[in-house]
Amino acid sequence: MDDTMNLLRLGTRVHLIIQNKEELIDKYKAMLENNxxxxxxxxxxxxxxxxxxxxxxEIAAKDLETxxxxxxxxxxxxxxxxxxxxxxxxxxxxNKSEESSSSDTQVVVxxxxxPIPNIGNSGMNSVRRSSRLNRKVIESSSEIKKAKH
Numbered sequence: 001m002d003d004t005m006n007l008l009r010l011g012t013r014v015h016l017i018i019q020n021k022e023e024l025i026d027k028y029k030a031m032l033e034n035n036x037x038x039x040x041x042x043x044x045x046x047x048x049x050x051x052x053x054x055x056x057x058e059i060a061a062k063d064l065e066t067x068x069x070x071x072x073x074x075x076x077x078x079x080x081x082x083x084x085x086x087x088x089x090x091x092x093x094x095n096k097s098e099e100s101s102s103s104d105t106q107v108v109v110x111x112x113x114x115p116i117p118n119i120g121n122s123g124m125n126s127v128r129r130s131s132r133l134n135r136k137v138i139e140s141s142s143e144i145k146k147a148k149h
């Protein structure tokens with residue numbers, strides 16, 4: 001009878017060991033799945049950051065194009081100003097003041113300066129905007145580096 005009891009106890013222990021091993025295997029499988037999900041989440045996050053950086057670079061490029069266009073408009077305005085000044089000088093337009101001498105009248109022509117176009121702060125605004133975008137790109141890249149580690 002002792003042998004039978006010992007065999008039953010041994011069988012119970014073996015059954016418990018096998019059951020524990022199966023539970024451990026299930027836990028490890030769940031951990032592996034969780035790890036794989038975590039890797040996929042990291043990949044998605046990295047892809048989102050890449051998309052964000054590409055979008056910021058596109059915005060910065062558009063800003064650069066806009067500032068180049070503004071520079072072209074300003075240069076064109078100054079060219080028109082110069083051509084207006086030269087036209088006024090060529091055609092003796094402007095402020096005329098008369099100085100009389102004893103025998104004849106002498107006319108002194110003072111060219112009238114065309115007004116300088118008011119460009120305001122548009123140039124500075126684009127500089128500020130581009131520096132803000134550069135700062136955002138730098139901050140984004142540092143966040144990505146932190147996410148990798």
